[in-house]
Amino acid sequence: MPGKVYIVGAGPGDPGLLTLKAIRAIEEADVILYDKLVGDEIIEMIKKMNKKLVYAGKRSCEDGAIRQKEINELMKxxxxxxxxxxxxxxxxxxxxxxxxxxxxxxxxxxxPFEIIPGVSSINSVPAYAGIPLTHPELSSSILVVTGRDDIEAWKRTPLHGTIVILMGRDTLADICNKLIEAGRDPSTPVAVIEKGTTREQKVIVGNLKNIVKKVREAKIKGATLIVVGEVVRFSNILNGRPQKI
Ligand SMILES: C[S@@+](CC[C@H](N)C(=O)[O-])C[C@H]1O[C@@H](n2cnc3c(N)ncnc32)[C@H](O)[C@@H]1O
Incomplete structure (x- = not known):
């Protein structure tokens, strides 16, 4: 009889954002196959539980499809x-x-398998940086995209409101230029959040014109989420503190 696989979301890094279901599945597990972005503190916590821990994330310069096959075979x-x-x-x-x-x-x-959803970085990382994604006076829409997409393709969707960009650290300059070309005001606020919700969280705030320089100076290297829109103005008041908005 095969065992069972739980596909579990670990949240954005802060162990406090693991769900009860995730914790129960981890407790029940014999083997944990974990990704690169699972928070260090969560891995430390699991190490103390004496579980078999196997790294199953991407390795640099590796073909994603081949690695995915290896990960599938490991689960099997x-x-x-x-x-x-x-x-x-x-x-x-x-x-x-x-x-x-x-x-x-x-x-x-x-x-047999079960999916246990997790807290996505999409909303939690901005929240820890004090940024509400919508606001009655500032934004009533959220567009979520990756910075690896063909940015031209975004133009088919409305570019007003809040834009959340994952995996956009290395294409930030292109993203800012294209958004200005598409009609966003160059003074539109932008927040770049590195390792959000973790002890190492860094929040850099600027606008479409100056954020690239600021990010370069801050030497951002880790997982990065970008928020574009008027709602970013909140981070100046609430920066670094969870919610209470
Ligand atoms: C492959 S995607 C996975 C997204 C994940 N499944 C989720 O729901 O958050 C990885 C990207 O998510 C974003 N990300 C995930 N965790 C983050 C964190 N703690 N701080 C900043 N960005 C994060 C970054 O843009 C990163 O490059």
Whole structure:
């Protein structure tokens, strides 16, 4: 009899944002296959639980499709040994997380599985930086995109309101230029949040014209989420403190 795989969202980094269901699945698991973006403090917590921990994230300069096959085979191997496997992913597994791809694989292989959603970086990282994504007077829409997309494609969607950009650290300059070309005011506020919700969180605030320089000076290297829109003005007042807005 195969075991079971839980595809679990670990949240954005702060262990306090793990769900009760995630914690129960981790407690039940024999093996944890974890991604690069799972918070260090969460990994430290699991190490103390004496679980088998296996890194199953991307390695630099590696073909994503090949790595994904290896990860699928790892889930299958442990499940066929009758083990309870937690496939632990940063944020929510179904938000730019390939959770759907892994679930499809488990369906094909007839391996029992369950999805445990997680707190996505999309909303939690801005919240820890004091930024509400909507506001009755400032923004009534949220566009979520990745900085790896063809930015031209965004123009097919409304570019007013709040824009949340994942994986956009390395294309920030292009993103800012294209948004100005598309009609956003160059003074539109931008927040760049590195390692949000963790002890190492850094929040850099600027506008479409000057944010690139500020980010370069701050030497941002870790996971980065970008928020564009008037709502970023809140971070000046609430920077670094969870909610209470
Ligand atoms: C492959 S996507 C995974 C998103 C994840 N599934 C989620 O729901 O948050 C990785 C990107 O999410 C963003 N991200 C995730 N955690 C973050 C954090 N703690 N701080 C800043 N950005 C984060 C970054 O843009 C990062 O490059």
């Amino acid at each position: 191997k442990y499940a066929l040994e009758g083990k309870v496997v937690v496939r632990l992913k940063g944020g929510d597994p179904f938000v730019f997380g390939r959770g759907g791809v892994e679930a499809e694989f488990l369906v094909r292989e007839n391996i």
